Amino acid sequence: MRKLLKALLVLLLVLLPIVAGFYLYARAEARSDPVVRTATVKLPRWPAGVKPVRAVLISDIHIGSHAMDEARLSRIVDQINALNPDIVLIAGDFIYGADPHGAKTKGQALVAPLKKLHPPLGVVAVLGNHDHWTGPDDVRSLLEQARITVLVNDVAVRGPIVIGGVDDDYTKHANIAATMAKLRPFEGARIILTHSPDIAPRLPGDVRLLLAGHTHCGQGVLPFYGPVTTVSHFKDRYRCGLVLDPHLAVIVTGGLGTSGPSLRFGAPPDLWLITLEG
Known part of the structure; x- marks a missing residue:
């Protein structure tokens, strides 16, 4: 018994620094500047x-969350402004957690940083599942304070592009047909902005670009194992990055924050700078 206890103690002493190191690394990655x-x-x-x-x-x-506060978001906004985009598109999930009053208690920290975004064609957003869980009307009000246009199965024309904002599919608020009916009368290049990429197979053929988030690129991706969890019905198909379907390009950003634990591993925060052209 003594030998067993000694062996367990040695194992614990070996594993404890490894676990602590992994935790500190994953916490730092979650707060790192987006790629x-x-x-x-x-x-x-x-x-x-x-x-x-x-x-x-x-x-x-x-x-x-511990991974996203007002100071970090402000720093990311400065990083975005330095890229000199013509437009900023935000694919939902502004609030952490699922508290029905979460937008009221946590959301005000969004306004000042996001208000610093100043692309000439503006900022356009859709809601995500956490926004619906934490108070969608409150989220929309906060974003309006930050001069952000929120599309709920609706359309916005910005320069040469027509943006169809499909509401969140994960919480069953998406209405592709209604969005397309509003989009088709307008001239210009068509894109769809939504939270979950799972709507991709249901989009009509006259849409060639879908922009989404939601997956966090897995948030925790282990060597030889892959993502610890998945939030897509299509598993890894739309987990991360640029995915080319027949007649449709899908870009899924890994996002800036975290859900669940404020940790990331093998899936750093990212943002996309996309050149749209004819």
């Missing part, structure tokens, strides 16, 4: 003679 990823997407219906549009895509801010 800037880039893509160029050619879109049909681009108006002749109009120059490309530089769009920044972000999502999953999750304000109110």
